[in-house]
Amino acid sequence: MDKFLGSSVTKKFVMAIAGLFIILFLLVHLGINFLLLIEDPVPFNSAAHFMASNVVVKVFEVVLMAGFLIHMIWGVVLQIQNWVARPKRYKRTSSSQTSFFSKYMIYLGIIIGVFLFIHFMNFYFVKLGWVEGDHENFYRMANDLFQLPLYIVIYLVSFLFLAFHLHHAFQSAFQTLGLNHNKYTPVIKGIGLIYSIVVPLGFSIIPIVIYFFK
Amino acid sequence: MKLTLKIWRQKNADAKGKFVTYDFDGASPDMSFLEMLDAMNTKLIKARIDPVAFDHDCREGICGACGMYINGHPHGPGKAITTCHLSMREFKDGDTIYVEPWRAKAFPVVKDLIVDRTAFDKIQIAGGFISTNVGSAPDSHAIPVEKRKADEAFDSAVCIGCGACVAACKNASAMLFVSAKISQLALLPQGRIEATERVQAMVNKMDELGFGNCSNTGACEAECPKEISLVNIARLNREFYFAKIQ
Numbered sequence: 001m002d003k004f005l006g007s008s009v010t011k012k013f014v015m016a017i018a019g020l021f022i023i024l025f026l027l028v029h030l031g032i033n034f035l036l037l038i039e040d041p042v043p044f045n046s047a048a049h050f051m052a053s054n055v056v057v058k059v060f061e062v063v064l065m066a067g068f069l070i071h072m073i074w075g076v077v078l079q080i081q082n083w084v085a086r087p088k089r090y091k092r093t094s095s096s097q098t099s100f101f102s103k104y105m106i107y108l109g110i111i112i113g114v115f116l117f118i119h120f121m122n123f124y125f126v127k128l129g130w131v132e133g134d135h136e137n138f139y140r141m142a143n144d145l146f147q148l149p150l151y152i153v154i155y156l157v158s159f160l161f162l163a164f165h166l167h168h169a170f171q172s173a174f175q176t177l178g179l180n181h182n183k184y185t186p187v188i189k190g191i192g193l194i195y196s197i198v199v200p201l202g203f204s205i206i207p208i209v210i211y212f213f214k
Numbered sequence: 215m216k217l218t219l220k221i222w223r224q225k226n227a228d229a230k231g232k233f234v235t236y237d238f239d240g241a242s243p244d245m246s247f248l249e250m251l252d253a254m255n256t257k258l259i260k261a262r263i264d265p266v267a268f269d270h271d272c273r274e275g276i277c278g279a280c281g282m283y284i285n286g287h288p289h290g291p292g293k294a295i296t297t298c299h300l301s302m303r304e305f306k307d308g309d310t311i312y313v314e315p316w317r318a319k320a321f322p323v324v325k326d327l328i329v330d331r332t333a334f335d336k337i338q339i340a341g342g343f344i345s346t347n348v349g350s351a352p353d354s355h356a357i358p359v360e361k362r363k364a365d366e367a368f369d370s371a372v373c374i375g376c377g378a379c380v381a382a383c384k385n386a387s388a389m390l391f392v393s394a395k396i397s398q399l400a401l402l403p404q405g406r407i408e409a410t411e412r413v414q415a416m417v418n419k420m421d422e423l424g425f426g427n428c429s430n431t432g433a434c435e436a437e438c439p440k441e442i443s444l445v446n447i448a449r450l451n452r453e454f455y456f457a458k459i460q
Binding site for chain 1: 220222233283285286287291312314317318319320382384385386387417418420421424425426427428429430431432433436437444445447448449450451452453454455458
């Protein structure tokens with residue numbers, strides 16, 4: 001396995017790059033999602049159509065999907081190796097001053113992965129034609145889903161966990177890439193904190209507004 | 215002080231091992247943790263019970279021998295101290311104290327609280343040195359070294375290789391130790407010559423020995439008795455990537 005995936009440092013590098021690419025993509029996705037708040041379905045559907053048909057976007061789509069898969073597979077492999085590295089656990093543990101959510105990244109990642117699958121079943125696989133649905137009107141599909149209280153709860157909880165995941169992930173990716181500097185690391189941590197709150201909050205506001213005000 | 219000590223007892227590397235509870239009424243707040251163990255062991259010996267085996271040497275906080283996991287912390291509670299510098303004042307009369315050996319696949323238990331830390335030596339042997347012609351000591355000013363870099367190299371060089379970073383890390387990763395040993399040389403002109411080979415050899419050896427992967431949690435930095443910084447790990451990463459593309 002290690003011959004294929006490389007050293008521990010290489011594996012972490014790949015995880016960080018894939019993770020940062022996903023972080024960038026989330027911003028694009030959020031921008032498009034805000035179009036759901038407009039009464040007119042045309043801008044959102046046009047953006048969805050553009051994302052589904054543009055050649056450049058299609059190339060990025062392949063990179064993004066590879067990024068998701070690599071981030072998940074490498075994450076699981078690294079975690080298994082970490083568990084194996086300590087076969088006998090401590091009887092008494094105490095918490096030290098650490099990046100709190102870093103201890104739960106695999107569990108947070110699994111929950112996000114489950115949501116991602118539900119999300120793909122609702123939209124991405126519909127676009128690919130693997131699952132039935134009206135792929136020309138994602139605006140209506142999204143608005144319909146955001147009328148279901150259970151779906152909204154699952155959605156909000158998933159984004160809360162995404163926020164926890166991102167809180168550690170953002171600054172951790174920079175550290176893994178070797179970018180740690182007395183002056184700039186606090187800035188990176190600050191941006192990471194803002195990103196991990198603002199982006200999941202942005203995603204979360206949309207279903208709430210649609211459910212209560214549309 | 216009256217204490218209840220729950221200590222990991224394991225006859226040898228192959229034995230199963232278990233916690234044994236000792237009610238010890240002979241500790242003083244003026245003792246160090248090791249002195250308390252000495253006093254308890256004296257009692258055990260008098261009672262013809264095998265004393266608790268633990269590593270120790272200098273008892274000055276510089277040798278890195280006395281590693282044990284006390285109440286959930288490597289070297290016990292308290293910042294930037296080794297077990298020998300842990301005072302019994304940190305505990306209260308009537309406390310229950312758990313004492314465990316370092317837990318890591320790469321650090322197998324030899325007996326009781328003693329673990330085999332040869333893995334660290336093997337990583338050092340893989341590349342943690344510079345090759346130079348021996349002879350008389352060169353003039354200290356022969357190679358100019360920037361003050362800031364000299365200071366940083368010194369901060370890395372204070373690592374005593376006790377293994378607390380591995381013990382503290384949830385992944386039993388040795389990255390803080392390895393990164394300190396890489397940094398102390400990478401920052402100096404004498405160490406640059408073999409830097410490319412060094413970082414790859416030491417990382418490969420670390421992986422081969424079964425240490426876990428770094429997840430930037432920072433427990434190592436928080437628990438390190440010498441306060442080695444995570445900056446070292448970022449430097450190791452940089453050194454490794456540049457070595458790979460060269």
